[in-house]
Amino acid sequence: MNKRIWLGSIASFVALAVSTGSAAAQQPRKPNIVVMLADNLGYGELGVYGGGVLRGAATPRIDALAGEGMRLLNFNVEAQCTPSRSALLTGRFAIRSGTYEVPIGGVPDGLTQWEVTIAELLSAQGYATGIWGKWHLGSAEDRMPTNQGFDEWYGIPRTYDEAMWPSLNETRSMWPSVGNKHGWNANVVHPEHIYEARKGETPQQVAVLDVDRRRTMDAEITTRAVEFIKRNAGAGKPFYAYIPFAQVHMPTLPNPEFAGKTGNGDWADCLAEMDHRTGQILDAIKQASIENDTLVVFASDNGPEATHPWEGDSGPWRGTYFTAMEGSLRAPFIIRWPGQVRAGRVSNEIVHVVDLFTTFARVGGADVPKDRPIDGVDQLDFFLGKQEASNREGFPAYVADRLSAVKWRNWKVHFIWQENMYASPQKLPLPKIINLLTDRKEERDVGAQNSWVADPAVRIISELEISFKKYPPIKVGTPDPYRPSEPGGR
Numbered sequence: 001m002n003k004r005i006w007l008g009s010i011a012s013f014v015a016l017a018v019s020t021g022s023a024a025a026q027q028p029r030k031p032n033i034v035v036m037l038a039d040n041l042g043y044g045e046l047g048v049y050g051g052g053v054l055r056g057a058a059t060p061r062i063d064a065l066a067g068e069g070m071r072l073l074n075f076n077v078e079a080q081c082t083p084s085r086s087a088l089l090t091g092r093f094a095i096r097s098g099t100y101e102v103p104i105g106g107v108p109d110g111l112t113q114w115e116v117t118i119a120e121l122l123s124a125q126g127y128a129t130g131i132w133g134k135w136h137l138g139s140a141e142d143r144m145p146t147n148q149g150f151d152e153w154y155g156i157p158r159t160y161d162e163a164m165w166p167s168l169n170e171t172r173s174m175w176p177s178v179g180n181k182h183g184w185n186a187n188v189v190h191p192e193h194i195y196e197a198r199k200g201e202t203p204q205q206v207a208v209l210d211v212d213r214r215r216t217m218d219a220e221i222t223t224r225a226v227e228f229i230k231r232n233a234g235a236g237k238p239f240y241a242y243i244p245f246a247q248v249h250m251p252t253l254p255n256p257e258f259a260g261k262t263g264n265g266d267w268a269d270c271l272a273e274m275d276h277r278t279g280q281i282l283d284a285i286k287q288a289s290i291e292n293d294t295l296v297v298f299a300s301d302n303g304p305e306a307t308h309p310w311e312g313d314s315g316p317w318r319g320t321y322f323t324a325m326e327g328s329l330r331a332p333f334i335i336r337w338p339g340q341v342r343a344g345r346v347s348n349e350i351v352h353v354v355d356l357f358t359t360f361a362r363v364g365g366a367d368v369p370k371d372r373p374i375d376g377v378d379q380l381d382f383f384l385g386k387q388e389a390s391n392r393e394g395f396p397a398y399v400a401d402r403l404s405a406v407k408w409r410n411w412k413v414h415f416i417w418q419e420n421m422y423a424s425p426q427k428l429p430l431p432k433i434i435n436l437l438t439d440r441k442e443e444r445d446v447g448a449q450n451s452w453v454a455d456p457a458v459r460i461i462s463e464l465e466i467s468f469k470k471y472p473p474i475k476v477g478t479p480d481p482y483r484p485s486e487p488g489g490r
Contacts, residue, residue: 030125030238031337032294033360034229034285036278037088037242039081039134039160039249042304043330044315045271051313056268061279062334065298069336070345070383076329076407077302077353079322079399081159082110082136084301084353085244089117089137089148091357091368091376093398093464098474099137101400102159105189107477110138111148114482118357119149121366122240130228132221133244134159142480146197150242153197154224155217156209160249162192163214215253217246222277226284233288240364243281244301247274250310267310295337295363297356303328306421318441322421324397324404324414325442335383342385349390350407355379372484373467394460399425406457410437411450413457431457 045051048063048071078084082102083094090111094100103109111117119129130152131145138144139157146153156162166186168178178184194213197203207213225243232239247270254261254269258276262268278298285294304312304327306320319325333351335341358376361368368374377391394408402425404416414432418425431454433447447453474482 029293030127030365031363032239032290033363034241034281034294034296035243036281036298037244038247038274038300039245040302040305040312040321041248041300041332042312042314043317043327043332044313045248046332049332050315055271055313056264057262057271059271059275061275061282062298065278065282065296065336066334068338068343069296069334070341070347072333072351073346073348074350075299075331075333076350076395077300077331079302079324079328079397081301085136086111087354088356089119090115091354091374092372093354093375093396095398095401096373096471096473098476098478100398108140108479110143112474112478112482113142113147113480114484116369117149118360119240119242121361122364123149123151125364125366126238127364128232128237128239130225130239131155131242131244132224133217133246141203144195144197144203146199146203151199152228153195154220156192156194158192160214160246160251163209163211164251165191166208166210211251211253214246214251215255218273218277219255221245222280225281229284230288233290245274245277248305248312250305250307252305252310292338295335297333297335299333300331303331316440318419320420322399323418324399324416325419326412326436326440329397329407341383345385349382350392350394351379351390352392352395355392359383373471394456396460396464403461406460408453408456408460410435411453412436412442413453
């Protein structure tokens with residue numbers, strides 16, 4: 001009798017375990033998110049955007065990615081590297097967080113620890129998080145990526161321009177030597193270092209960023225990102241992989257493996273390398289058998305380079321980064337999620353980089369913060385094809401702390417006129433109103449007959465100003481801890 005009771009109990013336990021296991025197996029797997037962010041890749045560089053062989057190098061892997069997913073013709077970013085990366089990670093216009101321009105030494109730079117990044121939101125949902133490449137959102141240890149939600153990081157805290165510092169005193173190069181007595185000297189300004197870091201550990205300097213290491217950065221970034229993808233896929237753990245490539249930021253120099261490969265110069269060689277590195281990431285996803293469970297984004301943080309001899313191409317648009325011209329604001333954007341995002345779809349609907357924060361939060365099952373203004377709107381239904389229209393009609397375009405323009409539907413209202421990075425910004429006596437469908441080069445002011453456009457533009461500004469009164473923007477250089485409830489934000 002006791003044996004029958006015991007066997008019955010075992011059977012009940014096994015049935016319960018099988019039932020519980022079956023229910024667990026039916027739980028939907030959180031999708032992985034992979035974001036590949038090119039650096040200063042203009043609208044006119046990729047084959048699928050009208051570049052490719054016309055720029056000296058085909059981009060077959062990225063072009064194929066576009067065919068497998070959705071390509072945006074009206075994806076918009078902020079005017080500089082730091083603001084775009086801040087907007088991507090926080091869902092807030094950079095004017096709010098004191099990250100509205102590339103930082104200059106001497107003051108605390110980057111995001112305050114009060115800001116909430118998408119890495120923090122997803123980490124709280126059980127995601128592994130990693131970044132490989134340029135951070136540009138804080139060079140002090142407490143503001144580096146592993147103190148802002150990332151589990152691991154390999155890269156640089158600031159920018160690739162600084163790779164040229166150690167070369168300024170070379171006397172055998174094509175550039176005139178400055179001389180270390182009155183030029184750059186490591187004892188006066190420390191060189192940029194490459195860091196490696198894990199959450200909870202002190203970031204370690206592993207090398208000085210010089211021109212030689214600049215050439216190999218994308219290979220190093222890709223190797224580490226691929227290992228992260230394979231490791232977490234093997235463990236069955238969802239992950240957020242943020243991969244800000246070095247290409248094609250100045251100095252635009254290819255890896256030795258690609259130098260001379262196209263026969264069309266360094267720029268074309270760099271395009272070929274970037275396409276190859278993108279392919280390596282995509283191959284890792286496929287080899288791990290997680291393609292259907294992985295949302296992939298390929299985008300650029302800014303419009304094209306403006307400095308000779310590394311000028312980029314803005315395609316049909318006018319202007320370079322550091323302006324409010326379309327060549328600055330519009331960037332390539334491709335999203336792929338097999339079985340979710342319809343392949344081959346192309347849209348000219350407006351999406352802004354801040355929208356990725358809100359959209360990724362929903363994908364990962366996270367709630368966005370309610371104690372601060374979040375400018376990003378959820379675009380998931382638009383990406384999934386459940387609606388043809390974007391959830392955004394316009395946005396304010398800041399260049400540093402200057403409200404330079406407002407974009408609304410297919411109209412642009414300029415308040416400050418600046419055609420390229422090195423031109424002086426000119427405050428206009430009357431706003432210029434541009435029809436972007438009929439005037440892609442922004443050459444004709446049609447405000448006289450279309451003054452009505454000022455009304456929706458002013459509404460966008462008014463909503464922002466009301467928000468600023470309730471939530472004052474954080475000043476550049478604000479130290480931690482930042483508390484918005486205290487006077488002066490300290």
